Amino acid sequence: MGIIDRAYGLMDIKKYRYGVFIAILAVTASLPLFLNNYILNVLWNAMFYMLLALGLNIIVGYCGMCDLGYAAKFAVGAYATGILIKSFGWNFWLTLPVSVIAAVVTAVLVGAPTLKLRSDYLAIVTLGFAEIVRITARNLEITGSASGLHSIERPSIFGLRLTHISHWYYVFLALVVLFVIISNRIRNSRFGRALTYIREDEDAAQAMGVNTTGYKLCAYITGAVMGGITGSFYAVRMASVSPASFDFTQSANIMLAVILGGMGKIPGVITGAAFFAVFPELFRDIPFVGNMRMLFFGLLLIIVMIKRPQGLWPERKKKREK
């Protein structure tokens, strides 16, 4: 384990960080020039998972709360945008603030009563709430019932109508960069430090005067808003929203991406999400293995929790004085 830790440590050296970031960005930005549409689509899917994982990372990674219904936050954003465009003819960009408000309301509704209770109640309430959202979406007329909403109009940006996959590739790349910057800013702020403190020792944090319930609710809202925005963009990218894309498997996938990647660590979370998006594509044509995907993930999850409880690429902690 020592060698692995040291190798991870080398990658953390601060002076290379911005260089590496810009190099990765330059390479990813130039990819659409020479890759075919299929691969671009897979990469787009990877970025989509990265957005969700970065959002959930605020809740699970930074603050240590267990949210098992993250797909519901993403569903709320997607349906808010879908319904406003489809039924009310709104412009996509105007639906974004509504999507944010919807996400905040949802988060407060679920978070406010449960966050001050025992920590594992949140897990079950978020799970139950995700089911409520999914069943409601499936049964209401305005959400298009079981088949969902279709042919949602694609938006334009500076007169360019976003239809081609390469357009969406750049939109999502910009979003990933934005989310990474936000995550990074939060981490290094007073808010982020409070969250880390809560994650490491909630009682001690409370004893030191940190408003734990307040900060937890803020983290929960932030994560939900990031999920809501991702959902809005997903709705217009796919031009359709259906209740089947918000089931428990989706929430579990996002959760697994965050945990396997290393809770709280941004590059880890991004790698985890990329792994989750690309892995099924690699094994798609082998029928038996494709079925057993979740079985492997479950086993992996148990083994990782026992052997490396901080995730595969954990956040490096400052050495404590002994």
Added chain:
Amino acid sequence: MSLWELILQQTVNGLILGSFYALIALGYSMVYGIIKLLNFAHGDIYMTGAFACLSVFGVLSVIIPGVAGIILSVLAAMVIAAVLGYLAQRFAYGPLLGAPRLSLLITAIGVSLVISNSVMVITNSQPLFFPGVIDNSAGINIGGITVTYIQIILITVSASLMLALTLFIGRTMTGKAMRAISLDKDTCRLMGINVNKIIGLTFIIGSSLAAIAGGLACVYYGNVQFSMGYTIGIKAFTAAVIGGIGSIPGAMLGGLLLGLLEAVGTQFLGSQWKDVFAFGLLIIILILRPNGLLGKSEIERM
């Protein structure tokens, strides 16, 4: 159907559903009480019980058809589920007992994924059907409605199991050890109680109860599929929370209450909304009475 008959019919339906919830909720509550783990895989143990019962009966019915075969199949399902529950405790939860609660919870999700997806791969995602050995219409007439024999058996079996468990927890030394461990694990160790053995036993009992519920559900509803453990797992947890998690009578009361309320909800709102009703109830209960009806208030991690 008159109003009175409707009420009676829904009460019977609610009691049946509630018995299933209560049997599963007991396992949740016992495990939570003793190691503070929300055992996510518990619903999948129930599902495994149903599958085991169906598979064993499939083989056994050649030699021992009819009711005797069913009883033996349910017993076999109990043993299989108990072994599965014990293995999960021994290999997945055991090494993490001292770890943060989040790690334990995530491991439980892992166990749940492994069990449900193993069954999915084995059955190729297809639902399986229980052969119609039992006459589902024969019964006795009570107040204008027909209560079938199988419904009577279901309610009797679950009531006697709950009574037996209450006596076991309350009157035996092992039961006393369980109650002691839920209060203070370290002191129990000092007092010479084999804590790991008792924890293992808790999982075995909880899993067997879930397997009985699974086996009975498989006979009663006639079909099983790999995803059946998920929703009923969350609902049984809801039942445990309503009754007060960690409390054995609470789990029974919560289960029956949730079953009855859901029957009422289905009657008034329609069956597509019954899950929304149950989970909405969970959130309301957590806001109004977070310790449940019979639970004691508890200060977390002192």
